[in-house]
Amino acid sequence: MKSFAEKIRWCIFAVGLAGILIGPLFAFFFSKYPDEDRWYPLWANSLFAAFPSKARGFTLTFYRLDNDAFPSGRNFYEVFPTFEGGGLSPSTLIDLMGTAQRSQNMDRLKIARQKFEEHFFKEFNQVVYSIDWVEWTPVARYKSGVFEKKEELVVFQYQKRN
Amino acid sequence: LFSNIKKEIDQSSWPVFLIYFYVFAESCQTNLNQLNRILLMGESTIIFPQTLSFLGWFPTTPVAAFLMVCAMVVPLATLLNVNSRWLRVLNFLSFFLVKGFIFSAGRFSHQYWPLLWTLFFFSLPETWNSELDQRWIRRSYLAALLSVVLFYTYAGIWKVFSGMLDGSIFRSDFAANTFSYYLLSHGKKSWLGDFFISHELFSYISFLAVILFQISSPLIFFKKNYFRIWPFLILAFHFASLLLLQINFFAAGLVAFTLTFWVPQNIVPVSMRKVEES
Numbered sequence: 001m002k003s004f005a006e007k008i009r010w011c012i013f014a015v016g017l018a019g020i021l022i023g024p025l026f027a028f029f030f031s032k033y034p035d036e037d038r039w040y041p042l043w044a045n046s047l048f049a050a051f052p053s054k055a056r057g058f059t060l061t062f063y064r065l066d067n068d069a070f071p072s073g074r075n076f077y078e079v080f081p082t083f084e085g086g087g088l089s090p091s092t093l094i095d096l097m098g099t100a101q102r103s104q105n106m107d108r109l110k111i112a113r114q115k116f117e118e119h120f121f122k123e124f125n126q127v128v129y130s131i132d133w134v135e136w137t138p139v140a141r142y143k144s145g146v147f148e149k150k151e152e153l154v155v156f157q158y159q160k161r162n
Numbered sequence: 163l164f165s166n167i168k169k170e171i172d173q174s175s176w177p178v179f180l181i182y183f184y185v186f187a188e189s190c191q192t193n194l195n196q197l198n199r200i201l202l203m204g205e206s207t208i209i210f211p212q213t214l215s216f217l218g219w220f221p222t223t224p225v226a227a228f229l230m231v232c233a234m235v236v237p238l239a240t241l242l243n244v245n246s247r248w249l250r251v252l253n254f255l256s257f258f259l260v261k262g263f264i265f266s267a268g269r270f271s272h273q274y275w276p277l278l279w280t281l282f283f284f285s286l287p288e289t290w291n292s293e294l295d296q297r298w299i300r301r302s303y304l305a306a307l308l309s310v311v312l313f314y315t316y317a318g319i320w321k322v323f324s325g326m327l328d329g330s331i332f333r334s335d336f337a338a339n340t341f342s343y344y345l346l347s348h349g350k351k352s353w354l355g356d357f358f359i360s361h362e363l364f365s366y367i368s369f370l371a372v373i374l375f376q377i378s379s380p381l382i383f384f385k386k387n388y389f390r391i392w393p394f395l396i397l398a399f400h401f402a403s404l405l406l407l408q409i410n411f412f413a414a415g416l417v418a419f420t421l422t423f424w425v426p427q428n429i430v431p432v433s434m435r436k437v438e439e440s
Contacts, residue, residue, distance in 0.1 A: 020305075
């Protein structure tokens, strides 16, 4: 028969071990970026991408209105879109940055930007009826072989089908 | 002093002593810096943030300085007597709270998680004298080891999973894009990083090897020879990530190395022991 102190010690041990085993699973299911207001887990993006018609209803939640940042109004922006079916994919962005980094000059960056916009239109038109404009706003400064700052991604305005 | 310490620790608690030595050294380095900020630069807000400024009567500077001094004294006391359970519990709480304060909002650098888990499990046995509380020493040590190893395993699993979400892991520029994205977004530059970014296939194969190494870490519990080379592999991994991406995670790497390199012989299973019992 274990003593009371021994039982307490077993409980602490079990809670610690269970936390280490289950904690990452918990983080996996409920992980999200601080500036995102989605309620579903990150891996559900791939599920939504597989069913674009189901995903359409979620599209609006990804882009939040910020009139202070963009005084012209009715402009939506997203810092890091992660939605595969509707917005830009992170891989596209990473491709762009990787290409610009490896190319080591601004001309290649322009080409990468062009490709980026083409890809953006191609993917985004699957969900949204029309796009008014897309603006790519690079804020990175190119100096001595590296970019000093991260780039602001994209500002766009669109109309929804309904 | 040193003869006293030597008397306290025996063969089984040598890695425990080393772990608490790291905690003491780390606390001194960090908390002296914070103490400097509190006393000389008047930044007691690292402990008591601006949102609590309605506590105007509260003497924030002396209290913050006192907490910082306590956070250095407790690890020193634990180092001198690792067999005291209450000192170990106090050390765990002190480390946890001070790190949470300094990095604000209870969120601290990832490299301290293995050390925190290790301190948690190391505070469970009544004593680290292997003859007195042998079963709990064994359980606690193996739980700490398991948690540190799973730290790397989960990291590898997450790399694979995040790569499979958009299918980028199946492309040869996966690693180069990942490295360039990290270096760009953090404003870093390294010679090795440039090399890896320009040689896609080489970096891809290396990255896959690293992922394989991370995911296969639990094999050290089953393969005796892998258990012997794993601590050196983990040091090499951290050194490579320092050179390549300038990520300094040696607080985690030192814990992993210490727990696996100086593993007490009475803790590991018989099949893993260096000298078989006759």
